Amino acid sequence: MVGSNQIHLGFIAFTFFLLFWDASPITASKFTNELGHPIEFEFGNGDRGPEHWGDLKKEWSTCKYGKLQSPIDLRDDIALKVKSTFDELSISYKPTKALMKNEGHAISVVWEGDAGGVMINGTEYILHQCHWHAPSEHTMNGIRYDAELHMIHKDKKNRVAVVGFLYKIGKPNPFISEVKKAISSMIKKPKQVPLGVIDPRKMKKAQKVHQDAAKRKMKKKTSKFYRYTGSYTTPPCTEGVTWTINKQVHTVSPSQVELLHKAVYKYAEMNSRPVQPLNYREVKLHGSSFVK
Structure with missing residues (x-):
């Protein structure tokens, strides 16, 4: 027995x-990346996807309960049309040394020195970094584009202002072409690459247009931008971010979008958070221009 x-x-x-x-x-x-490092959050429909971010950590609860979340659908039919003045957005970027970093969920360019910034309603925000999302996070009139660039700024009180640009498939983006080798060198690697001196003004410039008529048409297109109050689009989803999205849609080539997908870790190959509820927020469509 x-x-x-x-x-x-x-x-x-x-x-x-x-x-x-x-x-x-x-x-x-x-819940680990290709190198065995922990993944705190991911995209898509997994257990750590956007629908669950607010449950993963107590300090990320804003992702679930916040009422001013980003991204949103930028719709002309509900936007308040306003005639802008220079005070509502002025840009004064300048060239300085920068690094490119693979942050796992995004490829970013980080400026090491004074790269200038933007002035919004009398407050100066200094440029710190920019990064890409593919496909776009914000949609415009219900359309999701192929990529989106976020330029991150902070003021003296550490408040955040983001200037964003949308991209559709077309001609190659000049800046991505310039740093293609650096992006390729860090595919799925926790790496940073010195870029030398980078002029942030390159980020907001469209492809060169040679015909005067086309130039005038482009200037007209760049004369509008959306403005609203939102949040970070990744955890901890902190609110109070001032968003400025250029209405003109720039272009990016299919191979450049593919490169952005390949460079990040597998869990973030489609690194876009779904559109969030507007919750009665005011979205303004300004008539000022990014182009000086």
């Missing part, structure tokens, strides 16, 4: 060993 009990208990112990031995690698690989 004693021998029978020992065999029975031994079988139970062996069964539990098989269960845990089999489950451990699955659990580890599910």
